[in-house]
Amino acid sequence: MLYQLPLSLLAFLPLLSVRAAPYCTLRPSSVSSSSPSTSTSGSSPTSSGPSGSSGSNSPSNDLVAMSWFTGWNAASNPPFTPDNITWSKYSTVAYAFATTTPDVNTVALEASDEVLLPQFVDLAHQNNVKAVLTIGGWTGSQYFSTAVATSENRTAFVNAVLGLASKYNLDGLDFDWEYPAQTGIGCNTNSPDDAANFLSFLQALRAAASNLTLSAAVGDKPWTGSNGSPSTNVSAFAASLDYIEVMNYDVWGSWSPTVGPNSPLNDTCAPSADQQGSAVSALAAWTAAGFPANQIVLGVAGYGHSFDVPQATAFASGSTTELAAYPSFEKSDQPLGDSWDSDAPAGVDQCGAATGGPSGIFNYWGLIEEGFLMDNGTVAPGIGYRYDSCSQTPYVYKPSTQVMVSFDNTESFAAKGSFIKSSGMRGFAMWDSGSDYENMLIDSIRTAAGL
Ligand SMILES: *[C@@H]1O[C@H](CO)[C@@H](O)[C@H](O)[C@H]1NC(C)=O
Ligand SMILES: *[C@@H]1O[C@H](CO)[C@@H](O)[C@H](O)[C@H]1NC(C)=O
Ligand SMILES: *[C@@H]1O[C@H](CO)[C@@H](O)[C@H](O)[C@H]1NC(C)=O
Ligand SMILES: *[C@@H]1O[C@H](CO)[C@@H](O)[C@H](O)[C@H]1NC(C)=O
Ligand SMILES: *[C@@H]1O[C@H](CO)[C@@H](O)[C@H](O)[C@H]1NC(C)=O
Ligand SMILES: *[C@@H]1O[C@H](CO)[C@@H](O)[C@H](O)[C@H]1NC(C)=O
Numbered sequence: 001m002l003y004q005l006p007l008s009l010l011a012f013l014p015l016l017s018v019r020a021a022p023y024c025t026l027r028p029s030s031v032s033s034s035s036p037s038t039s040t041s042g043s044s045p046t047s048s049g050p051s052g053s054s055g056s057n058s059p060s061n062d063l064v065a066m067s068w069f070t071g072w073n074a075a076s077n078p079p080f081t082p083d084n085i086t087w088s089k090y091s092t093v094a095y096a097f098a099t100t101t102p103d104v105n106t107v108a109l110e111a112s113d114e115v116l117l118p119q120f121v122d123l124a125h126q127n128n129v130k131a132v133l134t135i136g137g138w139t140g141s142q143y144f145s146t147a148v149a150t151s152e153n154r155t156a157f158v159n160a161v162l163g164l165a166s167k168y169n170l171d172g173l174d175f176d177w178e179y180p181a182q183t184g185i186g187c188n189t190n191s192p193d194d195a196a197n198f199l200s201f202l203q204a205l206r207a208a209a210s211n212l213t214l215s216a217a218v219g220d221k222p223w224t225g226s227n228g229s230p231s232t233n234v235s236a237f238a239a240s241l242d243y244i245e246v247m248n249y250d251v252w253g254s255w256s257p258t259v260g261p262n263s264p265l266n267d268t269c270a271p272s273a274d275q276q277g278s279a280v281s282a283l284a285a286w287t288a289a290g291f292p293a294n295q296i297v298l299g300v301a302g303y304g305h306s307f308d309v310p311q312a313t314a315f316a317s318g319s320t321t322e323l324a325a326y327p328s329f330e331k332s333d334q335p336l337g338d339s340w341d342s343d344a345p346a347g348v349d350q351c352g353a354a355t356g357g358p359s360g361i362f363n364y365w366g367l368i369e370e371g372f373l374m375d376n377g378t379v380a381p382g383i384g385y386r387y388d389s390c391s392q393t394p395y396v397y398k399p400s401t402q403v404m405v406s407f408d409n410t411e412s413f414a415a416k417g418s419f420i421k422s423s424g425m426r427g428f429a430m431w432d433s434g435s436d437y438e439n440m441l442i443d444s445i446r447t448a449a450g451l
Contacts, residue, residue, distance in 0.1 A: 064427030080434030087127035099140030136176035172213030187351035235290030264391035302435025304407025323386035338366025417448025
């Protein structure tokens with residue numbers, strides 16, 4: 001999770017991997033697919049509680065099939081615009097990001113997003129998909145704390161976000177506060193009362209917007225409470241939010257002591273030093289704090305992190321093909337990722353911290369583009385490989401460049417889809433819409449989750 005990152009190493013990671021997003025009706029808890037016990041799936045707004053939905057592509061049930069669309073990648077090379085989204089795969093797509101500002105009455109959108117967002121919403125609606133706006137993200141969470149600090153500010157902030165929902169004809173609002181009661185990117189306003197104030201804000205927003213889907217992107221553990229530890233009872237949030245998306249990615253990366261899984265399905269089966277979070281432990285933590293499983297959407301990653309690993313340590317002892325588990329890596333050298341990555345010039349972020357260099361991110365398509373995988377997703381000739389069955393994570397390694405990548409493949413996505421189904425979770429949310437290759441990942445998780 002990003003709050004664990006040494007920020008000096010992070011340059012662009014925040015831009016690439018902050019997130020959020022949403023849906024709405026409850027999944028039947030057992031065989032009876034026609035008797036949801038709470039909330040509705042019709043087109044008429046519900047008068048109380050989490051909202052009804054109107055845009056599902058999966059009328060047979062109420063699973064959330066979601067991704068985040070990143071406004072900035074419309075200007076990447078190759079570009080990924082709303083036209084590139086395979087809308088039929090999703091019930092909801094969230095637009096990232098609008099950002100908090102020092103003025104509680106103003107939630108900001110870049111000028112380019114003001115142009116693109118209406119196109120995005122139109123396309124979503126033409127495809128019967130819910131269009132949601134995500135507010136916050138790693139760089140956009142600086143003023144959440146002050147925006148929800150007082151009753152007066154909460155009223156103003158409710159009006160500000162409802163203004164956006166109305167102006168852009170949104171179906172929902174998604175709050176990606178990274179993170180309550182923490183400094184986040186380094187200079188976020190924060191208070192021990194953040195989680196409690198966030199709840200009061202969500203209750204006020206829900207009261208004013210019964211027909212909007214409301215969601216929040218969250219870490220692997222419940223929001224930090226007033227005592228500085230994860231909250232032990234977050235059940236009240238579940239009455240105002242339709243669901244949360246657990247951002248179970250960036251668990252390992254360049255800030256970690258060794259190479260490890262980006263987005264582990266499980267870690268309770270890993271050596272104790274390597275238990276850094278997973279879908280399994282996140283679901284356990286949130287449900288133990290009273291958040292119902294059928295309002296928890298699993299955040300999944302269509303990208304991986306890269307590491308510079310010398311050949312002498314990359315391979316398992318005696319092998320030239322099988323990779324070693326959790327090898328050390330050259331911290332001083334962050335490899336360049338795929339063609340969406342760049343060696344950014346040195347600069348400073350909004351908090352004055354040094355930035356620059358590559359993110360090292362490889363999208364799933366980027367692993368094919370760069371020759372790690374064949375275009376059917378199998379490992380290319382000459383590429384080292386390991387599959388960790390605890391975290392359900394593949395690793396690939398190119399000896400000529402010493403680049404090792406930990407990512408998710410179709411097998412990982414199928415395992416996560418099966419877990420969503422067997423554990424009664426609400427669905428999945430992929431960061432991001434533009435990371436897949438020919439819908440291979442999304443098809444894999446949809447099928448396994450039962451869509
Ligand atoms: C998006 O679609 C355009 C037009 O078909 C295509 O040129 C571009 O490569 C696509 N972007 C990605 C990331 O696939
Ligand atoms: C309320 O919001 C304003 C910005 O509009 C901010 O200056 C003020 O500090 C906030 N109040 C609190 C108690 O944080
Ligand atoms: C929610 O209700 C308001 C007021 O009735 C309406 O203007 C808005 O279009 C509705 N939004 C959605 C997403 O249905
Ligand atoms: C959790 O909080 C809710 C109210 O927010 C309360 O009704 C419930 O009893 C609490 N649960 C526990 C285990 O304390
Ligand atoms: C996670 O690991 C534990 C311990 O090995 C195991 O009991 C459990 O079935 C695993 N869960 C999943 C979803 O893989
Ligand atoms: C994937 O493509 C490669 C190269 O064309 C081929 O050798 C291999 O059999 C294919 N694997 C599968 C599972 O389709």
